[in-house]
Structure formats: C-alpha cells, structure tokens
Amino acid sequence: MKKYFKTNKILWNSRTDIHMESDFYEMDAFLNGKNSLKEIEMDFLKDVSGKSILHLQCHFGQDSLSLARMGAKVTGLDISENAIEKAQELNKKMGLDAKFVCANVYDTAKHIDETFDLVFISYGAICWLPDLDQWAKIIANRLKPGGKLIMAEFHPVIYMYNRENHKLEFSYFNTGAPYEETVKGTYADKEADVEFKEYFWTHSLSEIIQSLIQNNLTLSTIREFDYSPYNCFDNMFERSPGRHFYGITKENFPHVFALEAIKQLSRYDPA
Numbered sequence: 001m002k003k004y005f006k007t008n009k010i011l012w013n014s015r016t017d018i019h020m021e022s023d024f025y026e027m028d029a030f031l032n033g034k035n036s037l038k039e040i041e042m043d044f045l046k047d048v049s050g051k052s053i054l055h056l057q058c059h060f061g062q063d064s065l066s067l068a069r070m071g072a073k074v075t076g077l078d079i080s081e082n083a084i085e086k087a088q089e090l091n092k093k094m095g096l097d098a099k100f101v102c103a104n105v106y107d108t109a110k111h112i113d114e115t116f117d118l119v120f121i122s123y124g125a126i127c128w129l130p131d132l133d134q135w136a137k138i139i140a141n142r143l144k145p146g147g148k149l150i151m152a153e154f155h156p157v158i159y160m161y162n163r164e165n166h167k168l169e170f171s172y173f174n175t176g177a178p179y180e181e182t183v184k185g186t187y188a189d190k191e192a193d194v195e196f197k198e199y200f201w202t203h204s205l206s207e208i209i210q211s212l213i214q215n216n217l218t219l220s221t222i223r224e225f226d227y228s229p230y231n232c233f234d235n236m237f238e239r240s241p242g243r244h245f246y247g248i249t250k251e252n253f254p255h256v257f258a259l260e261a262i263k264q265l266s267r268y269d270p271a
Contacts (some may be wrong), residue, residue: 004199012080014044036062038229041152048072051117057113057125061087074098123153127200132211143263187232217261219228225256
C-alpha cells in the first residue's frame with residue numbers, strides 16, 4: 001500500500017495551502033469564532049467540555065480546534081505534514097492547547113499511547129483507507145472502556161455516483177483494489193489550477209458497521225441524511241435554501257450517515 005499512501009500524502013500536502021485560502025473553509029470567520037462543526041455531528045457530540053478526544057484524519061485541524069474551543073482536550077492526527085504544521089500554527093495563534101500528530105492512521109499506536117473518551121471522524125476520511133477491520137481495531141484500542149466513536153461521513157452511495165455524468169459507476173462494495181483518479185482543482189476550489197492523482201476505496205455500510213462490531217464496539221445510533229452539509233461535489237444544488245443543505249440529485253437518496261458506537265467493558269476492565 002506504500003505507493004497509494006505516498007501518492008495520497010502528496011495530494012493532501014498540496015491541497016492544504018489551497019484549502020487554507022479558500023472561501024470553502026471560511027478561515028477569517030473561523031478565526032473570529034465560527035464553529036466549523038456541522039449540525040449533524042453536533043447532535044451526536046453534544047457537550048464535550050472536559051472530554052478527551054482523538055480526531056483521526058483531521059486535515060489542518062479546523063474541527064479539532066472547534067472541539068478545543070468547546071472545552072475538550074483534543075489530539076488531531078493526519079498523514080499530511082503540511083496540514084499538521086498548519087494546524088499547529090492555528091492552535092498557537094488561537095491560544096488553544098490541542099495537540100497534533102503527523103502519521104498514517106494505521107500507525108496511530110506508534111505515536112499515541114493514551115486512551116480517550118471519544119474518537120471523532122468526519123467527512124471524507126475512510127475512502128482513503130483500504131482495511132476497515134484494522135481501522136476499527138485502532139479506534140477500539142484508543143478508546144477508554146465505555147468510550148465512544150462519533151463518526152459523520154459521506155454515505156457509500158455517494159462514492160458510487162459519477163457527479164459529472166450523473167451515473168452510478170463505482171462499486172458499492174470494497175473490491176480490495178483502489179480506484180485511481182486524476183483530479184483537477186479540489187473540492188474546496190474547483191477552479192484551482194492544479195491536477196493531482198489520488199487512490200481511494202469504497203466501503204459499504206455493512207462493512208463499516210461489521211468492522212466496528214467485531215472489534216468490541218457496539219453500535220448505539222445510526223442515522224442517514226438525504227443531503228450534505230458541504231457543497232463539495234460537482235453539480236450540487238441547495239436542497240434546503242438558507243440552511244446549507246446540498247444535494248447532487250433531486251432523487252431522495254442518502255448523502256451522509258452518522259453513527260455512535262460504544263466500546264464495551266471486557267471482563268478485564270474495572271467496572
């Protein structure tokens with residue numbers, strides 16, 4: 001997998017500077033107090049004050065820092081050196097105490113040995129990962145007994161859909177092999193004069209849930225949504241004017257799912 005991870009790291013290192021300057025991420029508003037977290041995940045997170053949170057695949061840290069501003073003790077992890085450097089700069093500029101670690105998510109245990117009240121994962125994360133069983137094992141190992149995974153992610157159906165020709169072209173199920181694409185611009189700035197290769201994997205909802213179950217994480221809540229809170233795919237329209245709910249088709253199919261899973265006590269854990 002080294003070839004795929006190396007290519008995707010180049011992609012995210014290159015995207016970071018573009019994203020920092022884009023209207024999509026509203027950096028000025030964020031620095032002036034705007035919370036980057038969306039309604040979907042906020043309904044799951046609720047009050048995080050005083051909780052320890054590991055945010056996997058955090059990009060340049062906006063959501064991590066929003067959680068820190070809400071009173072959480074946050075550690076963010078991402079594969080991109082450039083993104084982590086920018087996150088550390090933002091953390092210092094904002095006077096927060098979040099920590100940021102540069103690592104492949106599969107190497108989390110090599111860099112982080114503490115356990116957390118929450119693991120948080122958001123939007124466009126797991127498509128970069130080939131093996132969800134290993135991913136779920138990492139999550140379980142970094143959670144305290146009774147700790148929770150909170151995840152808000154694009155629905156597997158979205159990744160089947162070719163937004164340019166409005167056809168279903170990609171497999172719903174993980175075939176093991178990645179898809180290879182060359183992408184012009186980025187989701188945050190579609191007019192950016194850049195072109196990058198990327199590799200991604202599709203994962204069915206059953207694969208995601210089963211990987212959690214078999215690693216001692218019990219699903220407590222799952223919801224599906226017929227919109228995206230981000231206008232990040234081609235040819236999207238505002239499904240609910242004024243609320244920033246976006247769709248890629250007028251048909252009512254899922255765009256996002258969110259879930260909560262709880263790490264169960266084992267017989268070796270104190271009650």
